[in-house]
Amino acid sequence: MRTTGRTATGPTAGSQAAPPALHVRDVTVRFAGLTALDAVSFTVAPGSVHALIGPNGAGKSTCFNVLSGLCRPAAGQVLLGDTDLTGLAPHRIAALGVARTFQNIVTTEGTVADNLMLGRHALSRAGFAASALRLPSAVREQRAHLDRVREIAELTGLGAHVDTPVALLSYGDRKRVELARALCLEPRVLLLDEPVAGMNGVERAATADVVRTVREQLGLSVVLVEHDMGLVMRLADEVTVLDFGRRLAHGTPDEIRRHPEVLRAYLGTGAPDEAPKIPEAAETPEAAAIPETPQIPETAQIPEAAAITETTETTKATEATKATRPTPPTEETDVTEPPGENAP
Numbered sequence: 101m102r103t104t105g106r107t108a109t110g111p112t113a114g115s116q117a118a119p120p121a122l123h124v125r126d127v128t129v130r131f132a133g134l135t136a137l138d139a140v141s142f143t144v145a146p147g148s149v150h151a152l153i154g155p156n157g158a159g160k161s162t163c164f165n166v167l168s169g170l171c172r173p174a175a176g177q178v179l180l181g182d183t184d185l186t187g188l189a190p191h192r193i194a195a196l197g198v199a200r201t202f203q204n205i206v207t208t209e210g211t212v213a214d215n216l217m218l219g220r221h222a223l224s225r226a227g228f229a230a231s232a233l234r235l236p237s238a239v240r241e242q243r244a245h246l247d248r249v250r251e252i253a254e255l256t257g258l259g260a261h262v263d264t265p266v267a268l269l270s271y272g273d274r275k276r277v278e279l280a281r282a283l284c285l286e287p288r289v290l291l292l293d294e295p296v297a298g299m300n301g302v303e304r305a306a307t308a309d310v311v312r313t314v315r316e317q318l319g320l321s322v323v324l325v326e327h328d329m330g331l332v333m334r335l336a337d338e339v340t341v342l343d344f345g346r347r348l349a350h351g352t353p354d355e356i357r358r359h360p361e362v363l364r365a366y367l368g369t370g371a372p373d374e375a376p377k378i379p380e381a382a383e384t385p386e387a388a389a390i391p392e393t394p395q396i397p398e399t400a401q402i403p404e405a406a407a408i409t410e411t412t413e414t415t416k417a418t419e420a421t422k423a424t425r426p427t428p429p430t431e432e433t434d435v436t437e438p439p440g441e442n443a444p
């Protein structure tokens with residue numbers, strides 16, 4: 101029999117209890133001579149949406165890789181409550197309740213249900229033999245997993261598509277299958293890596309609603325990496341800003357959008373009046389038309405997003421940013437230092 105630390109197989113299984121806080125403490129990651137994260141600290145409060153933002157190359161994905169176990173930090177700690185996650189293998193971290201989605205993985209094989217059942221695999225208790233022999237206990241468990249899969253599909257707006265091949269879904273729905281599959285692990289913390297990249301305005305609004313719904317109904321914490329500032333300002337309770345691997349600022353969305361250092365990092369200017377603004381959060385859910393133009397320009401583009409979202413105004417702002425964004429500080433080379441564990 102196979103067991104994990106977390107077994108939630110019943111139809112009503114879910115992450116109802118408040119999740120523990122996720123503490124990131126002085127995390128440093130080096131890739132040979134480059135310090136991708138430099139003693140970065142922040143805490144994701146239980147049940148909150150915590151956005152991690154920053155210009156391209158700021159270290160957001162590296163941070164996600166540390167949180168999900170894909171990257172071992174040279175120094176620092178990641179704690180889920182009192183449990184030390186630092187350096188654990190990805191499957192151990194997932195079993196302890198931290199699930200993630202990936203920026204670019206869009207599933208195309210099997211039906212929605214098939215994909216979500218893959219997400220239940222880590223929670224399965226029936227062994228291979230019991231499943232293959234279709235023993236009653238294994239059949240019951242399989243049924244319970246399928247019921248839960250249907251619930252999660254409903255929650256994520258995929259209820260009508262459970263038996264649809266993923267390849268036939270729209271791009272936005274396929275990306276939500278990734279999100280739903282992560283939820284099938286019954287996480288206490290959900291790491292969302294650019295969940296709306298490449299989506300049109302309607303798909304973004306739908307995904308924003310899904311994130312809000314799963315946070316409210318499952319009571320989990322969400323860590324969000326996203327370039328779409330409209331979405332960040334709308335969803336986040338707190339925002340941590342990274343720049344060149346360092347923590348530049350932390351605060352509420354409102355504090356962050358006025359923060360001179362943040363504006364300087366994104367726009368290459370400390371004069372907010374001269375530059376495009378970080379959008380304010382929409383005040384009502386009905387204001388579903390998430391603007392398709394990110395108002396903080398990016399210095400490099402996510403290819404699929406660029407095709408949909410870029411406008412002349414943004415392009416101009418992006419060019420201005422490229423022209424004024426300072427060069428990264430040169431890493432001090434310590435020739436006596438051995439290469440970090442993540443040296444390529």
Ligand SMILES: Nc1ncnc2c1ncn2[C@@H]1O[C@H](COP(=O)(O)OP(=O)(O)OP(=O)(O)O)[C@@H](O)[C@H]1O
Pocket residue numbers: 131134135136154155156157158159160161162163400444
């Ligand atoms: N495997 C690696 N080997 C060497 N350098 C890396 C590796 N992964 C990331 N980096 C470097 O670390 C820095 C941080 O990269 P990271 O991908 O974390 O930034 P990011 O904020 O996620 O950027 P983006 O918004 O473009 O995804 C960058 O300078 C990047 O080139």
